[in-house]
Amino acid sequence: xxxxxxxxIFPDMFPAVFNDSILKRGQEKKKIAIRIxxxxxxxxxxxxxxxxxxxxxxxxxxLLSAPPLFAAIQKIKGRRKARVIYTSPAGVPFxxxxxxxxxxxxxxIIICGRYEGIDERVKLKCxxxxxxxxxxxxxxxxxxxxxxxxxxxxxxxxxxxxxxxLKNESFEEDLLEGPHYTRPANFRGLKVxxxxxSGNHEAIKRWRREQAVAKTKKTRPDLLT
Ligand code: SAM
Numbered sequence: 211x212x213x214x215x216x217x218x219i220f221p222d223m224f225p226a227v228f229n230d231s232i233l234k235r236g237q238e239k240k241k242i243a244i245r246i247x248x249x250x251x252x253x254x255x256x257x258x259x260x261x262x263x264x265x266x267x268x269x270x271x272x273l274l275s276a277p278p279l280f281a282a283i284q285k286i287k288g289r290r291k292a293r294v295i296y297t298s299p300a301g302v303p304f305x306x307x308x309x310x311x312x313x314x315x316x317x318x319i320i321i322c323g324r325y326e327g328i329d330e331r332v333k334l335k336c337x338x339x340x341x342x343x344x345x346x347x348x349x350x351x352x353x354x355x356x357x358x359x360x361x362x363x364x365x366x367x368x369x370x371x372x373x374x375x376l377k378n379e380s381f382e383e384d385l386l387e388g389p390h391y392t393r394p395a396n397f398r399g400l401k402v403x404x405x406x407x408s409g410n411h412e413a414i415k416r417w418r419r420e421q422a423v424a425k426t427k428k429t430r431p432d433l434l435t
Contacts, residue, residue, distance in 0.1 A: 212313070212366050214244045214359045215286045217279070218322040219261060221246045223352045233360065236369035244359060247286060252278040262325055271326035279332045283319060292317035293338050295358065297351030298327065301340030304354075306381035308341065309361040320358060322351030378418070384433045388421030 216224065224246050228234070236242040250259040254277050261279075262272040283294060293315040302308075312318060321328065321337065333340065343354040364370050380387040391402040405417045426433050 211240055211316070212242045212363070213292075213317045214242065214363070215247060215292070215317070215319045216245070216322065216355050216359070217247045217249050217282050217286070217319065218350075218352055218355070219249050219274075219324055220322075220350065220352055221248045224356065227356045228359070232370060233363055235371075236363055236366070239368060241366055241368040242363050244363075245286075247282055249274070249278055249282055252281040252285070254278065265326065269326070273326050274324060274328045274332075276329040276331045279321065279328060280336060283321075283332075283336045286319055287317075290317050292319050294319045294321065294336055296321045296328065296333060296337040296340045297323060297343070297354035297358070298340045299342050299345070299347050301342040303345075304341045304343050304358060304361070306361070309358075309365055312358070312362045313365045318359075318362070320351075320355045322355050324350045381433075384426075385419075385422040386426045386430055386433070388418050388425050 218224070224244075228237075228244050228246075233242070233244070237244060249261050253259045253261050261274055263275045265271070265273050286292070293312070295318060297320065321332070341354070341358060343357050348354065365376065367373065370376060378387065391406060395402045395407060403417070405413050408414070423434075
């Protein structure tokens, strides 16, 4: 079983995403376990439950401070070996290769930043890798954590029902996926390409590959270089 532990100050953001569809079934089938941890439970100030503080040296905004993050990570890890990820726009861009690599770790702990981010000492001592989900700045690490869990979990055997569907996806062999059609074969005069109705599996395979190459050339030529 693969475990995903998420540390956040907004635990209520997660149930809608994780308790539905494929991720819900993955948990029911005991292929994955997802736990959400409220960072405020690790506050040094149990009354106010505060977890943030002003940055030394001045500047706008607040930072999630080191003590509650250290405590949360230590408690969640226990004696298990776990890989700790910090979601950050300053991290390494996340892609399908990262998602595949992360399936090799049975225990992932994901830290969701907020405000201006987290105290650097957490990165130095607790974090194994910083991951960005793209070159833009979000209000917090919750949506990145959801994206990472979703992308990794669906690659774990048994989570997606039809595993064949993973084989011809975008980014396999550095190609994007080409077009798909379903019934009706003729919709408002827009006809499905003849080859897809031909029953000739070799020709269909060839056509799909040509389409994938054309799509990649058009929208992501960088993948082909
Ligand atoms: N001051 C930070 C900077 O310039 O790098 C941005 C902080 S952002 C407002 C708050 C939190 O959202 C970050 O600590 C991080 O956890 C998360 N975040 C925002 N954009 C992200 C992205 N593109 N990828 C991953 N995490 C992101």
